[in-house]
Amino acid sequence: MVVSNRVPVPSDSGSPAAGGLAVALNAALQQRGGFWFGWSGNVSEEETPLQVHDFGRVSYAVTDLSQRDIDEYYAGFANRALWPVCHYRLDLTEISANDTAGYFRVNEFFARRLATLLKPDDVIWIHDYHFIPLAAYLRQMGFENRMGFFLHIPWAPYDVSSALPAYQTVLSGLTRYDVVGFQTRRDVENFTRCLEQEKMARDLGDGRWEADGRVFKVDAFPIGIETDLFRQEAREAKSNSLVRRMRASMEDKHLIIGVDRLDYSKGIRQRIEAFACMLERFPNMRNKVTFLQITPKSRSEVPEYLKMQHEVAEQAGWTNGKFGDVDWTPVRYINKAVSRTSLAGLYRSARVGMVTPLRDGMNLVAKEYVASQRGTDPGVLVLSRFAGAAEELDSALLVNPYDTEATANAIVRALEMSLEERKERWKAMMARLRSNTVDHWCANFMAVLTQEQSCALPKGAENGHAAPVEPTIAREAAHFGQPMAGYRRN
Structure with missing residues (x-):
């Protein structure tokens, strides 16, 4: 029962x-x-x-x-x-x-x-x-x-x-x-x-x-997650229309992705702030990277969530207004759900996965991001040390989401990380995901x-x-x- x-x-x-x-x-x-x-x-x-x-x-x-x-x-x-x-x-x-x-x-x-x-x-x-x-x-x-x-x-x-x-x-x-x-x-x-x-x-x-x-x-x-099934979905998602359109629109830019339900525990505002801080401190990264934040609405009947919805949208707009250009939108903020297959393909396309909750029981997005990566060219997981997943995925770049500058530095480190180090970190995390499935x-x-x-x-x-x-x-x-x-x- x-x-x-x-x-x-x-x-x-x-x-x-x-x-x-x-x-x-x-x-x-x-x-x-x-x-x-x-x-x-x-x-x-x-x-x-x-x-x-x-x-x-x-x-x-x-x-x-x-x-x-x-x-x-x-x-x-x-x-x-x-x-x-x-x-x-x-x-x-x-x-x-x-x-x-x-x-x-x-x-x-x-x-x-x-x-x-x-x-x-x-x-x-x-x-x-x-x-x-x-x-x-x-x-x-x-x-x-x-x-x-x-x-x-x-x-x-x-x-x-x-x-x-x-x-x-x-x-x-x-x-x-x-x-x-x-x-x-x-x-x-x-x-x-x-x-x-x-x-x-x-x-x-x-x-x-x-x-x-x-x-x-x-x-x-x-x-855990359905590790092998999710990897298979990520491989097959290359033919997904949403994934194809996203890749075409990126041209030669790197993709950073965040996927969270709209909730104050997820650290979405702090994450966008860290991304903006990165663009401020590292001007060479401008027009070379795009941050995609997918955030379906949640519990809109609760006033705190409705207030947060407006705050996050304003912050994304402020970041785009300050750093964007006519041919580059730094933050793409999506307020709707995306299918599991599309998400798997988007994870696989992203050089950096940002999972930076202020507090979370586990956070399966972190595990899904790792599972979706190509073993020959994996992306890098930037993970809050306050997520439960940090106990298992300790080969991620662990950050304090309250520390804006340190998180901004971690984003740059992830973008510039060598292929050898990316593979080493990914293999260690995949071993955990395969030994502890759902x-x-x-x-x-x-x-x-x-x-x-x-x-x-x-x-x-x-x-x-x-x-x-x-x-x-x-x-x-x-x-x-x-x-x-x-x-x-x-």
Whole structure:
């Protein structure tokens, strides 16, 4: 049983949604059989039935949410409290009692709907920050299935994460899983330090912790990509029309590429500033290089993202106005999504890949850029040391994205790097990508989760119906001003 906020329900042809994570999880489900459960992406003010779509051995089970649910659970607590705190941005964190209550209320709603699908031998793998409390609700309903949780974003250190609204309840919710997975060792250390500071769990050694009589495992599971498949797509993309047009327009100039969802954690403004600084300090680079920044819009309903959209566009325009010429546009800023095949071809065409987030759980763009390169003439990855990918891709040019001049120097170094050094760095990173693909990541997590498996359902739940909720859930929910037992949509 896979749980994620959005569920990539296949088309009528049965083809799964594109993307490494979706493909890997779909493959794991096809092997074992099971459900993929989450939000449909649709808004409904009425409580609609659970929608189930069967494709092969996988059933995709989705439910609608009300506008209030989306405003409080998703746009509110998840993306205006959890997201900024986990990305070390306390200045952008919004504390709202209504949003906090809505986050837990909607998680209980998801738990109750999921409970109707569960069978005694189901293994449950829950993904990302939207669903941290889900296991706690299922445990309070009496379910003892194996439950794993993987956080795709960073976990901040104690002095940052403790600023989160309902911090102790969120932290306690993670102790209700059997396995808690993070992207990096740094995230594991930050999380376990939080457990120690709050005296919430006891360290048993070897990554095992005990809380309230339950033993759970905490470890790093760095996510990978479909390395060989992505390399193949990059090779075949030479015939892609977008890639051909881009190459023709470049003439003999070098291409620098950045690809990010529009988010303040990605360091896009700092990256453009570093590129402008490079043009200022190294005039010989003018008219010899073009920076392509592909940035699909994201979470436009959140004010901070709308503000950033205007700021990045203004910065790109300022850079072009100052340094551009009638026959040369230094920055090409694209505000729309590009197909995976086109991206693979554009990566392959770029001499430099700029992946410089201010903070990121992993950042798969870094891995995709490396995988797409020609072994005979690879480009250079300029990578933020604050991206999770830096733990594996330490042969990249690692930079501090806050240091504009140092990043500008790294861009020049990448452009002028010898072929021999480029090959050496690329080979070292490719070895990491081949040893840790997305399939390996999925298999490694499931191997740990299913160890010493004990999947007993509570008495009375054998037919897919959960046992009554323990009264303690109502007492815990009182902190958020909402009686959660007996959930009501409106």
